[in-house]
Amino acid sequence: MRDVAIVGAGQTPYGDHPEAGIKELFASAFGAMADSVDRGFDATALDAAYVGSLGVGGSQLGITGASLTSHLGLTGLPVQRVENACASGGFALLDAVHAVGSGASDAVLAAGVEKMLDLSGDRSKYWLGVSGDTEYERLAGMTFAGVYAIAARRYLHETDAEREHLSRVAVKNHENGAVNPKAQFQREVSLERATGAPEIAAPLNLYDACPTTDGAACALVVPADEAREYTDDPVYVTGFGGGSDHLALHDRETITSLSAVREAAEAAYDRADKTPEDVDFAEVHDCFTIAELLAYEDLGFADRGEGWRLIAEGRTRRDGDLPVNTSGGLKAKGHPLGATGIGQVVEVFDQLRGDAGDRQVDGDVALSHNVGGSGGAATVFIYEVDA
């Protein structure tokens, strides 16, 4: 496969956009992406596009992809919607990498979009529920928070972690969101507030959950050997992998480790010829605080059952040796389902190029981790810049 690089990445602010539908959100993110290409970008040069979206709300569930690109006046190119619930964005990037890597395409858009905040309660419950298993979980009354609550309870039982460590994930990610102008929650929360929030599904409380979010993100994938036509500072995608698993928790061997993530991570590390120790910083899928602790372990940043120590010791804060979710993560930056995997790319792109402002961290090797549902699907990517 030929090597690929990202030469542009941009996004909308995440949050509440009552004035915008998915077309407007997409157009805004596309514009931000185009603006980020150092030598400029002629949109008509795009020769394929992949748009990650669950289609929340259902207004344009068919041909969603072309509904967005044609809104920009772009027609002709092959474009499709990619659906893998909350990992739709990550899989859109995987497809873009394949399209460029195969040689079939030379300038491919990987995008994601979701519009979540104008749903009524019942519809919201339906649209979040369809990311989990339908037959054994959703229709039996299980909520999405409930699924992660079960994993959290088991994790607290199996390990030496304490309830407070979950809240410390939220505190850290809000610290980062507070300095991210694109974040939905640009404010810190105290440990007291995080631990004392109303319970939503024991042992998880309100501050263990990410918000629902409107937003879109875009990244431009090109052949590595053409990247310098766009910029002097390309971000190379050196590792990539995807994985899948049973949707329902009861079908899995364990509920405190996601095999889809382990498969995706192994493929990504192998391809990049890297180990977890090589990763300088990461964006991980913290839809609930427990998910970030599981990610530490499944990505190899910590041994099984020991992930909580990273947060306990402050190692994943911005001033730690392995900053995680410098963007604020899903918890504070926000989680527009299909956009999240591409929004992670935007943070990695800005960080690796030294454009992350007050949240800038050091590093030449980054990782992003995107999970669908409660682990039914996952992608992991490794990014590098010229040292």
Add this chain to the structure above:
Amino acid sequence: MRDVAIVGAGQTPYGDHPEAGIKELFASAFGAMADSVDRGFDATALDAAYVGSLGVGGSQLGITGASLTSHLGLTGLPVQRVENACASGGFALLDAVHAVGSGASDAVLAAGVEKMLDLSGDRSKYWLGVSGDTEYERLAGMTFAGVYAIAARRYLHETDAEREHLSRVAVKNHENGAVNPKAQFQREVSLERATGAPEIAAPLNLYDACPTTDGAACALVVPADEAREYTDDPVYVTGFGGGSDHLALHDRETITSLSAVREAAEAAYDRADKTPEDVDFAEVHDCFTIAELLAYEDLGFADRGEGWRLIAEGRTRRDGDLPVNTSGGLKAKGHPLGATGIGQVVEVFDQLRGDAGDRQVDGDVALSHNVGGSGGAATVFIYEVDA
């Protein structure tokens, strides 16, 4: 890009499957595909899967892909749902070709599934409507038949075609469906019956429309240079292309030619180094009879405005010089939206390998054409066997 081949293809019977959900339909098609691999197939060797589906009914709209593969006990591999309305299957195949072509994967499933026949009237209208434009067409009351009726009326105005030529498409495709044991309608219809059917959206009547259908289809894509590990008779995918356009008719330059198809066809012919004259037979997207006439022209089988002559002269019947829709097409074989593009592969695979029974035609070069909505998206593939 490395060359790719199809070494297995199979499907469910198309029609009404009240006993089966999408998992059961998918499992049945997967089994038929596996059975078609001459030297057998170990499903655990799959290293990626793409499932085309609009998700009609909405029961498992999130992580649909893994919900299906995990039902077969297959976990670990990256799998995703591909959505491009009625062209979802074609785009799933395009993704599989990229995944194998890039070298990232060595045995990739391209699949499609749709369950349409247990929807109540209002829900059916919604699910069909979301394949067209939402803002300017669906929410304004336009039906899907209405969109194609407008194109048909214009076509009859611009050309020398007569209303009867539309019905002759239906008659031909029912002739083929009558000898396809997988077809939803295994019966012929007379020209009198086809022309005299109740009008649904003038000038289209009931026999100008394809049915709604339950069904699934699967194809196995591998590197061409490994194909003979599976069979002595691989079907090579030598050409492929995708295209897109505005969803709403009013945004297009013409409504009697689909630019998405022309883009896809040009890419496919170029890559395969073939011309329309090289095609021995084709499966085209006849969701309405008018769509087949437009396809003749957009694929280069006839000049603009002259496509109706192919049907008038009987050239696209099984005994003609360019058989089209030997399977029965969407009209008689059926149209389970996301499965259709892969179901076309099944017919091409069987025909090129001499396994098409009573509907067998001659030929070494075949084409398939899959359209999303009223032309918002399209794929075209060219297939060849060793002469």
